[in-house]
Amino acid sequence: MNLFQFLQENWLELLTLTREHVLLVLVSTGAAVVIGVPLGVLLTRSKALRAPVLGFANIMQTVPSLALFGLLIPIPFIGGIGARTAIIALALYALLPVIRNTVTGILGIDPTLREAATAMGMTGWQRLRMVELPLAMPVILTGIRVAVVISVGVATVAAAVGAGGLGTYIFRGLRQNDNNLLLAGAIASAVLALLGDVALGQIGKTYEIGARRSVSRKLVGLAFAGALIAIVLSILLPGVGSGIGDRGQDKVIVGSKDFTESIILAEILAQVLEQKGITVERRFELGGNIPHDSLLSGQIDVYPEYTGTAYTVILNHPPLTDPKAVYDQTKAEYAEKFRLGLSPPIGFANDFAILVRGQVARENRLKTISDAVPLAKNWQAGFGQDFMSRADGYPGFAKAYEFNFVKQPREMDLSLTYRALQTGELDIIAGNSTDGLISSLDLFQLEDDRHYFPPYQAVFVGRSDKLGVLSDAFRRLNNAISTEEMRRLNYEVDGKKRTPRDVAAEWVRLN
Amino acid sequence: MAQTPVTIQFRSAGYSVGSTVILSGITLEVCEGDTIVLLGESGCGKTTTLKLINRLIEPTEGEVLVEGRATTAWNVIELRRRIGYVLQEAGLMPHFSVAENIGVVPKLLDWDEGRRADRILEMMELVGLAPARFADRFPHELSGGQRQRVGVARALAADPEIILLDEPFGALDAITRTRLQKEFAQLVRTLGKTAVFVTHDLREAMLLGTKIALMERGKIVLIGTPDEFRRSDLPLAKQYLETIAFG
Numbered sequence: 001m002n003l004f005q006f007l008q009e010n011w012l013e014l015l016t017l018t019r020e021h022v023l024l025v026l027v028s029t030g031a032a033v034v035i036g037v038p039l040g041v042l043l044t045r046s047k048a049l050r051a052p053v054l055g056f057a058n059i060m061q062t063v064p065s066l067a068l069f070g071l072l073i074p075i076p077f078i079g080g081i082g083a084r085t086a087i088i089a090l091a092l093y094a095l096l097p098v099i100r101n102t103v104t105g106i107l108g109i110d111p112t113l114r115e116a117a118t119a120m121g122m123t124g125w126q127r128l129r130m131v132e133l134p135l136a137m138p139v140i141l142t143g144i145r146v147a148v149v150i151s152v153g154v155a156t157v158a159a160a161v162g163a164g165g166l167g168t169y170i171f172r173g174l175r176q177n178d179n180n181l182l183l184a185g186a187i188a189s190a191v192l193a194l195l196g197d198v199a200l201g202q203i204g205k206t207y208e209i210g211a212r213r214s215v216s217r218k219l220v221g222l223a224f225a226g227a228l229i230a231i232v233l234s235i236l237l238p239g240v241g242s243g244i245g246d247r248g249q250d251k252v253i254v255g256s257k258d259f260t261e262s263i264i265l266a267e268i269l270a271q272v273l274e275q276k277g278i279t280v281e282r283r284f285e286l287g288g289n290i291p292h293d294s295l296l297s298g299q300i301d302v303y304p305e306y307t308g309t310a311y312t313v314i315l316n317h318p319p320l321t322d323p324k325a326v327y328d329q330t331k332a333e334y335a336e337k338f339r340l341g342l343s344p345p346i347g348f349a350n351d352f353a354i355l356v357r358g359q360v361a362r363e364n365r366l367k368t369i370s371d372a373v374p375l376a377k378n379w380q381a382g383f384g385q386d387f388m389s390r391a392d393g394y395p396g397f398a399k400a401y402e403f404n405f406v407k408q409p410r411e412m413d414l415s416l417t418y419r420a421l422q423t424g425e426l427d428i429i430a431g432n433s434t435d436g437l438i439s440s441l442d443l444f445q446l447e448d449d450r451h452y453f454p455p456y457q458a459v460f461v462g463r464s465d466k467l468g469v470l471s472d473a474f475r476r477l478n479n480a481i482s483t484e485e486m487r488r489l490n491y492e493v494d495g496k497k498r499t500p501r502d503v504a505a506e507w508v509r510l511n
Numbered sequence: 512m513a514q515t516p517v518t519i520q521f522r523s524a525g526y527s528v529g530s531t532v533i534l535s536g537i538t539l540e541v542c543e544g545d546t547i548v549l550l551g552e553s554g555c556g557k558t559t560t561l562k563l564i565n566r567l568i569e570p571t572e573g574e575v576l577v578e579g580r581a582t583t584a585w586n587v588i589e590l591r592r593r594i595g596y597v598l599q600e601a602g603l604m605p606h607f608s609v610a611e612n613i614g615v616v617p618k619l620l621d622w623d624e625g626r627r628a629d630r631i632l633e634m635m636e637l638v639g640l641a642p643a644r645f646a647d648r649f650p651h652e653l654s655g656g657q658r659q660r661v662g663v664a665r666a667l668a669a670d671p672e673i674i675l676l677d678e679p680f681g682a683l684d685a686i687t688r689t690r691l692q693k694e695f696a697q698l699v700r701t702l703g704k705t706a707v708f709v710t711h712d713l714r715e716a717m718l719l720g721t722k723i724a725l726m727e728r729g730k731i732v733l734i735g736t737p738d739e740f741r742r743s744d745l746p747l748a749k750q751y752l753e754t755i756a757f758g
Binding site: 112113115116117118119120122123126130135 | 565567588589590591592594596598600602603604605606615616619665
């Protein structure tokens, strides 16, 4: 499928994402202007405040965006997932150029003019409104322009905290190794940045000295009215002003992690719930541990998780190999510590899968990981960031099997390791056992004969107060999806590029 | 002979910043309808003296009275709106048209739009700018002389009793300067305004001043009519007179 076909089929979604993106940028830049311009004016009046405030704004700008989003999530009232967090982070980024240019613009005015204004009997406020702001306006507008362009770029990262926008396509494209998604997201946001820049440049022109006032006032008025409408809309529209609206008792918010399998499972659960007439809101593609945090703070009600992850990463226990023990202990501790409930197992487990090329396995009659150890000395290994860093990942794995790689394993994006293995650039990788690419790329999964990897049984984790509403769906999905079935569903999405919603709908219809 | 009311009065006024004395012992009376010229080299404190009148700065010693009341006892905004102010290079607002520049103080005083428009027209005629040609121009579209005319019109727009001028014609070419000086002298006499005029040019001082106050290093060293100035034995006054001896 080329980009053109992709756009033809997905233009509606692209439009929705663009709208979300524009709202994120407008609301956050609007907030930055509403806060930044008065603050900038204040700084021109108080020298003592200038250095600390500009310093703070400077520091905000140097914090990497993903880190800032991550830091905001656990903060009560302003944090959490969704547009609100994203808007706060974006506004913090946009603050610096707005404040700095307001200060520069006003301090740059010829002091004779300020004195003339004072001598004519203007009050401080009149001088600000009639002389200083209009004369500083071109510089302030340049600051706003910079803020808008920065915001359009940074807003793509907002997708990681579930705020939507064009970043959704970019993240999805990276994950699924899909250039169409990547290009659509990247080009659209680049176009937005350019449009914003040009539009503000035009408004700036009307503020140049000697511009005909009637036209400029109308234009600026229109721009402000537009921004205001956007702000009001963003608060009223569901999903964008997330967490603001009240929630009905029988409504369920389903979350998911940011990879295909989690999205498919969440979508299946959502559709099963909808069949029963329950209202569902979807907050998918949440990165890292955000789903768990969101569950605790009540911003989502349920999401698919793996017992092994819950046990080792969230509860911080050393890896355990007995699936039943892991499930039981996790369930008990979740109920006690977090007041969260576990569904019965969905059926399959998504374990770490140590993969080699099928041909290599056949030629050397490899069955287990132990079989591969003598051969692996000169192999190039490649692992995802997650596997390299977690407790049950690479360090323990290499020790348990006494692997001794001569070449340092490459740490790279997980989805890229599959292709690299297939093309021979890598010889051994750690994938996911349910990945659809395993069969489609002719890869072979070596058996974990020393039972090193903890079991990653798929379950749903839900808030205790929602378990009543969820119990029917949990029961229906108990043992409903086998490992082979999950691998096939994943391949439908990753390999055949169908949407998770379609694939889930098909599954729900047939089961 | 009836006593002419004193409009501006300096009573031993001084101004220092930290330990630096900029003005000291300024005692001066400006009567209604007078034009006092503050004459002196740059840095002698004449502009500072001017700024004490509309309280752009406040005296650190003594006091300055406007219409019998100390400037510090006035509401500063009200005081400034009663005093016209003309700066070197005019100090026009670059983002205001000529009409808007002239109408600023009336607008601050909340005059209604009709009265304001009439006054702007009247002022433009008075300073010799054809309203049809100039009203909508911006300062950067005017010559230096035209800008200075707008500056004078702006200072007179709210019909203040007092008008302060800080080397208004200093930056103009000689021909334009002479024409504007003559027109201005005429104007002030017809309108009967009380004016304080700062210059370093004796010829201008002689032409415009009913009295000349010669300043040196923060003090007034001589006050008198142009005739008294001419007869003075003061060395500095003689030096000034030499500048126009062959003029």
